[in-house]
Amino acid sequence: MKFWAKMKLKLRRQKGFSLIELLVVIAIMGILSSIILSAVSSARTKARDVKRKAEISGIGRLITASCYLPSAGSGEYDIANLITEFVSSNPQYASYISQIPKDPSAPSAGTESLYMYTVNINNKCAVYANLENKNEQVTLQSIFTPTPGGGTGVLEASTDGWNGSPKYFQVSN
Numbered sequence: 001m002k003f004w005a006k007m008k009l010k011l012r013r014q015k016g017f018s019l020i021e022l023l024v025v026i027a028i029m030g031i032l033s034s035i036i037l038s039a040v041s042s043a044r045t046k047a048r049d050v051k052r053k054a055e056i057s058g059i060g061r062l063i064t065a066s067c068y069l070p071s072a073g074s075g076e077y078d079i080a081n082l083i084t085e086f087v088s089s090n091p092q093y094a095s096y097i098s099q100i101p102k103d104p105s106a107p108s109a110g111t112e113s114l115y116m117y118t119v120n121i122n123n124k125c126a127v128y129a130n131l132e133n134k135n136e137q138v139t140l141q142s143i144f145t146p147t148p149g150g151g152t153g154v155l156e157a158s159t160d161g162w163n164g165s166p167k168y169f170q171v172s173n
Contacts (some may be wrong), residue, residue: 004162008173014154018027023062023134029071039142043127045132045133046133048104048105048132048135049131049132049136049169051104052103052104052115052129052131052169053129053131053169054076055115055129056101056127056128056129056169056170056171057152058101059079059083059097059101059115059127059171060126060127060152060170060171061171062093062096062097063082063117063125063127063173064125064126064127064173065173066089066166067119067123067124067125067148067173068082068086068119069119069123070082070086070119071085073120073121074119074120075118075119076113076116076117076118077106077116077117077118077119078113078114078115078116078117079100079101079113079115079116079117079127080100080102080111080112080113080115082117083097083100084100100113101113101115102114102115103115103129103130105132105162105163114129114130114162115127115128115129116128116146116147118131118147118148119148120148120149122148122149124148124149124172124173125148125149125171125172125173126146126147126148126149126150126171126172127166127170127171128146128168128169128170128171129164129169130161130163130165130167130168131154131165131167131169132163132164132165133165133167134165134166134167135155136165136167137154138153138154138155138156138167139153139154140153140154140155140170141153143155144156144157144158145157145158146168146170147170147172148157148172148173149173150170150172151170151172152170152171152172153169153170154167154168154169155167155168155170156168
């Protein structure tokens with residue numbers, strides 16, 4: 001009986017975990033969560049770039065088909081400002097633009113879309129966006145800045161853009 005009494009007394013004393021055991025578990029959880037967060041962050045960046053490419057491709061095909069020349073003339077424009085003028089002068093395209101596309105990293109309260117349109121007097125134009133993924137494969141090797149008439153694909157500029165990467169995706173005629 002004495003043996004069982006001692007065991008019960010020991011079990012009564014050991015009801016919780018020691019401080020070291022808790023600290024080890026917390027450290028392991030911290031390491032695992034940092035690994036998971038870094039993997040998720042990379043996936044989010046790639047997902048935002050896919051969205052940018054899809055939106056630029058869609059709006060680019062519409063606007064660059066005729067290289068719309070805004071009333072202010074050749075230059076560089078934010079798509080948010082350009083779309084309103086484009087639809088008012090071309091109401092037949094209003095059904096194709098249900099809402100003005102906006103860069104996923106653009107402030108929600110801002111009026112800028114961070115999607116840009118550039119047009120020159122030679123009837124050449126381009127719609128482009130700055131990508132986040134610095135490891136994006138470059139497909140336009142011959143240009144280093146978004147260029148009207150430069151083709152469609154990814155280019156690498158000499159400086160970082162508004163999303164912190166030198167990579168841009170453009171759709172051009």
